[in-house]
Amino acid sequence: MQLYSTKRQSPNVGLKEAVLKGLPPDNGLYMPCIIQELPQQFWDNLATYSFAEMAYEIAQHLIGDDVPAEDLKKIINNAYYFDAPLIEVGDFSVLELYNGPTLAFKDFGARFMGQLIGYFLRNNDKEVNILVATSGDTGSAVAQGFLNVPGIKVTILYPKGKVSHIQEQQFTTLGANITAIEIDGTFDDCQYLVKQAFLDAELNQRLKLSSANSINIARLIPQSFYFIYAYKQLEDKSLPLYFSVPSGNFGNLTAGLFAKRMGLPIEKIIAANNANDVFTLYCETGNYAPKASVRTISNAMDVGNPSNFARLMDMYEDSLERLSENVSAYAFNDDQTANCIKDCFESYNYVLCPHTAVGYLGMQEFIEEQDLNPLYVNAIVLSTAHPVKFGEVVEPLIQAFIKIPDRLQSILKGKKKSVLMSADFDVFKTWLLSKE
Numbered sequence: 001m002q003l004y005s006t007k008r009q010s011p012n013v014g015l016k017e018a019v020l021k022g023l024p025p026d027n028g029l030y031m032p033c034i035i036q037e038l039p040q041q042f043w044d045n046l047a048t049y050s051f052a053e054m055a056y057e058i059a060q061h062l063i064g065d066d067v068p069a070e071d072l073k074k075i076i077n078n079a080y081y082f083d084a085p086l087i088e089v090g091d092f093s094v095l096e097l098y099n100g101p102t103l104a105f106k107d108f109g110a111r112f113m114g115q116l117i118g119y120f121l122r123n124n125d126k127e128v129n130i131l132v133a134t135s136g137d138t139g140s141a142v143a144q145g146f147l148n149v150p151g152i153k154v155t156i157l158y159p160k161g162k163v164s165h166i167q168e169q170q171f172t173t174l175g176a177n178i179t180a181i182e183i184d185g186t187f188d189d190c191q192y193l194v195k196q197a198f199l200d201a202e203l204n205q206r207l208k209l210s211s212a213n214s215i216n217i218a219r220l221i222p223q224s225f226y227f228i229y230a231y232k233q234l235e236d237k238s239l240p241l242y243f244s245v246p247s248g249n250f251g252n253l254t255a256g257l258f259a260k261r262m263g264l265p266i267e268k269i270i271a272a273n274n275a276n277d278v279f280t281l282y283c284e285t286g287n288y289a290p291k292a293s294v295r296t297i298s299n300a301m302d303v304g305n306p307s308n309f310a311r312l313m314d315m316y317e318d319s320l321e322r323l324s325e326n327v328s329a330y331a332f333n334d335d336q337t338a339n340c341i342k343d344c345f346e347s348y349n350y351v352l353c354p355h356t357a358v359g360y361l362g363m364q365e366f367i368e369e370q371d372l373n374p375l376y377v378n379a380i381v382l383s384t385a386h387p388v389k390f391g392e393v394v395e396p397l398i399q400a401f402i403k404i405p406d407r408l409q410s411i412l413k414g415k416k417k418s419v420l421m422s423a424d425f426d427v428f429k430t431w432l433l434s435k436e
């Protein structure tokens with residue numbers, strides 16, 4: 001597999017280099033040189049595959065010889081022991097992507113990446129430092145994906161007071177090779193500090209740095225798997241296929257477009273935004289104007305400058321017109337989101353997390369705007385997190401308690417350990433070097 005930089009100012013690389021580096025030296029983003037359609041045989045056999053079997057076929061198709069078949073099988077089998085069921089909720093289907101260890105869809109990307117990096121470093125003598133900025137869910141997924149993987153240290157930066165209690169517990173209580181830094185600032189500050197670290201010559205000379213945000217191609221590749229797995233579960237595959245994707249950094253949506261390029265017959269992907277609507281505004285006006293993120297109840301989507309925007313632009317050669325053939329975007333405020341959670345519970349006895357509710361609203365708006373009959377389409381909403389992770393928001397709305405899954409109980413009892421830090425790059429750099 002060969003990958004190029006979206007800025008095209010640095011050479012193409014193989015998968016190992018792209019994954020370990022995270023970012024190309026020209027500060028673009030890595031993209032696969034070729035995304036070919038899956039062979040007909042794959043689609044003919046799809047019904048017989050388990051999730052892991054299907055994931056292996058897709059990964060093998062994309063990655064080729066960069067990882068030998070037996071190793072790739074092991075990576076997939078270690079990463080995926082949980083399912084992604086498609087559930088009918090009202091007029092739409094909801095793809096539940098929250099059955100992994102951290103109860104959110106990021107487990108799909110992070111676990112694959114953790115295993116893959118562990119594989120690439122299996123004979124390495126120098127420890128690799130993974131730096132992650134998180135607005136909530138990335139941190140816990142990455143921490144779990146790398147927990148106890150030999151040769152890897154993980155540093156997680158998160159905005160103080162801006163993630164939920166459960167999220168914080170999930171990445172501050174693990175210990176071992178995982179360290180959490182609490183930044184006095186916003187998620188964008190955290191993301192900036194990580195980006196600066198990758199661009200800092202001295203740091204890169206002294207430490208082996210790697211990223212694990214959705215900018216790492218190792219997280220995007222596996223996120224394409226479940227779009228195809230949703231399709232596998234559809235009763236009538238002949239109906240037009242739509243996905244609504246609750247979006248923040250747009251890794252999930254970009255992965256859906258990879259699936260489309262691999263031959264999944266998606267008519268349209270709906271980008272569902274909360275009040276952080278820079279992408280929706282871009283689709284409406286053609287003007288991309290990043291801004292500071294604002295806080296919402298769907299906080300994992302509070303992103304003011306989505307990191308995968310460059311990949312989207314690259315895929316559509318900077319043409320909004322071409323992008324719009326495949327992608328529609330809508331934005332919703334917290335009141336609309338809260339009402340959607342309430343309505344879905346009252347009408348269908350189904351509990352949405354706030355992010356999934358934004359996705360549900362996106363699908364509703366699209367179906368209405370296009371005047372489609374929901375009975376004659378396959379309308380799939382990606383459910384990105386278990387509602388219990390946002391119990392503080394959801395429980396008062398539905399006036400009921402959400403049962404905490406067993407795998408979360410023990411984490412809630414753990415003791416928080418974090419390093420408090422101001423949003424100052426020199427402070428962060430000094431800290432990193434002191435841990436060398």
Ligand SMILES: *Cc1c(COP(=O)(O)O)cnc(C)c1O
Pocket residue numbers: 104105106136137138214246247248249250251252253300301355356384385
């Ligand atoms: C990260 C996250 C999102 C946004 O996904 P992107 O790939 O960044 O667009 C949506 N919902 C939840 C629960 C998340 O954790």
